[in-house]
Amino acid sequence: MSHHLIKPVREHEDSVDGPEQVDRPILSLRDAEVRTADGTKLLAIASLDVLAGQRIAVTGPSGSGKSLLLSTLTGRWPTGLRFTGERTTRIGRIGFVPQRGLDALHPLIPLARQLRMVTGADPARISTVLAAVGLDDPALHRRRPTELSGGQAQRASVALAALTDAPLVLADEPTSALDHESRDQTLRLLEEIVSLRQTLVVATHDIAVVRALGARHLAVSDGVVTELSPAAGPGAESGSIQ
Numbered sequence: 031m032s033h034h035l036i037k038p039v040r041e042h043e044d045s046v047d048g049p050e051q052v053d054r055p056i057l058s059l060r061d062a063e064v065r066t067a068d069g070t071k072l073l074a075i076a077s078l079d080v081l082a083g084q085r086i087a088v089t090g091p092s093g094s095g096k097s098l099l100l101s102t103l104t105g106r107w108p109t110g111l112r113f114t115g116e117r118t119t120r121i122g123r124i125g126f127v128p129q130r131g132l133d134a135l136h137p138l139i140p141l142a143r144q145l146r147m148v149t150g151a152d153p154a155r156i157s158t159v160l161a162a163v164g165l166d167d168p169a170l171h172r173r174r175p176t177e178l179s180g181g182q183a184q185r186a187s188v189a190l191a192a193l194t195d196a197p198l199v200l201a202d203e204p205t206s207a208l209d210h211e212s213r214d215q216t217l218r219l220l221e222e223i224v225s226l227r228q229t230l231v232v233a234t235h236d237i238a239v240v241r242a243l244g245a246r247h248l249a250v251s252d253g254v255v256t257e258l259s260p261a262a263g264p265g266a267e268s269g270s271i272q
């Protein structure tokens with residue numbers, strides 16, 4: 031899927047949250063399908079509601095449709111694919127942590143400067159968040175992302191997602207390129223940095239991620255999405271979603 035970090039999602043948007051709307055889904059899919067131009071069905075979701083603050087793990091084998099489910103949540107699909115059905119959202123921004131941290135970043139703009147340019151956050155907050163993801167050396171802040179290690183770029187992409195304050199943060203196999211220790215650290219960072227107000231969706235091959243997140247669990251198999259655990263959070267649905 032494409033690696034746009036912050037994407038305006040304006041379709042079907044309505045008003046800003048009020049306290050009385052806490053249990054209302056931030057994003058809903060109904061009768062959602064993604065097909066190729068020749069009509070082959072790649073993904074089908076009868077009904078899915080994503081609530082504020084949920085932690086959701088999406089598991090499934092390679093090619094099952096995890097990335098397409100994330101594309102469907104963002105409302106942006108790979109060229110040549112067709113979406114039908116209803117996608118409703120009341121949020122304006124979606125943060126994205128890609129498989130390779132570098133894909134979230136401009137390769138040549140020094141790290142702290144580009145975080146400021148992209149998010150508008152002030153330098154003090156950027157320093158705080160970078161320190162929180164373990165990048166506290168000011169020399170690293172001045173480096174271009176191409177001059178960072180894979181793990182450092184991954185942490186920088188987590189910092190970027192956190193700084194966006196997006197109500198929904200999607201992470202596509204954010205741990206696949208990392209060793210076990212770095213994987214655990216990235217997951218902890220995602221949990222810590224992504225605030226409780228933000229919803230976090232993580233696609234992964236790794237069942238350990240589901241346990242680590244203590245998450246609502248959606249399994250994708252041959253494009254069919256199934257809810258494996260009761261949805262967390264007030265007012266959440268449970269049971270099969272397709």
Ligand SMILES: Nc1ncnc2c1ncn2[C@@H]1O[C@H](COP(=O)(O)OP(=O)(O)OP(=O)(O)O)[C@@H](O)[C@H]1O
Pocket residue numbers: 066072090091092093094095096097098099108109110111
């Ligand atoms: N642009 C496209 N055109 C045609 N088919 C596509 C396209 N993108 C994905 N697919 C197909 O849709 C199916 C699901 O792909 P997807 O990338 O969502 O899988 P995934 O579960 O994320 O896999 P992985 O774990 O390997 O990243 C696959 O069969 C894939 O070949």
